[in-house]
Structures are given as structure tokens and as C-alpha cells.
Amino acid sequence: MAILGSRVAIGLRHKRVTLQHPGPDVPDGSGGFTQSWIDDPPPADARVEAASASALERLAAGSAVLASATHLVTLPYRAGVTTATRILVDGRALHVTAVRDPEERHVDLILVCEERVQ
Numbered sequence: 001m002a003i004l005g006s007r008v009a010i011g012l013r014h015k016r017v018t019l020q021h022p023g024p025d026v027p028d029g030s031g032g033f034t035q036s037w038i039d040d041p042p043p044a045d046a047r048v049e050a051a052s053a054s055a056l057e058r059l060a061a062g063s064a065v066l067a068s069a070t071h072l073v074t075l076p077y078r079a080g081v082t083t084a085t086r087i088l089v090d091g092r093a094l095h096v097t098a099v100r101d102p103e104e105r106h107v108d109l110i111l112v113c114e115e116r117v118q
Helices: 052-058
Strands: 014-029 033-050 071-076 086-089 092-100 108-115
Touching: 033 086
Parallel strands: none
Antiparallel strands: 014 033, 014 086, 033 071, 071 108, 086 092, 092 108
16 A cells, blocks of 8 residues: 555445544542543544554654554544544554644545554
8 A cells, every 4th residue: 555645445444443532531430530532423434454664664754753553544534633532443442643644635544553452
């Protein structure tokens, strides 16, 4: 897949993902709080792929070094996606660590994500 400036065919967007944004803190019953998440409907069809070193180098060219990543997620453009966003896919949570809008055309988003195992 070409990383910069090209569209991903709908046939390659084989995963249905849900975007979520942080919600209010919720009491955990032990005197502390836990983060809640609010869905950002509707779900999106996305391409989810393992992040290869060469893909990350192309994506990060001319910008800050990407600290860690496990997946690249390409989906139709959606406003409001930030590094506070997480993506649910196949029962897993991917946390967005970088957001790219190729050529700033608001057509697609390429999200660099990290899967955090708890």
C-alpha cells in the first residue's frame, strides 16, 4: 500500500472499526476512578495492518520520530480524530499515537496506533 497521497480501495477496508473518545472519569468502587469511553458513531470500514518499519519510516518522513506503533489504520476522513482517540477492532483497543491526513485533502486518515496489553 502506498502510504502518502493515495486512496485505499474499499475492498481493502476489510475491518469494521468503532472510534471512541475519552469520556468522564467513573468511580471504580475502590476510591479511585477509571477512564470511560464514548463511541463516535457511525462505525467505519478500515484497513488495519501491522506496522512495518519501512511503512513507519515513509509515514514519519520529515516529522517527529514515531516512538512505538503496532498498527496502521486507514479509514475515510473524520473530523475530531486525535491522539486521545482509540479504535476498537475485533475486540481489541488500538490507541492512536499519530494522525495523518495525506495532502490535507480530508479524504482519508492514516492513523498510527499502538495496542496496549493490560
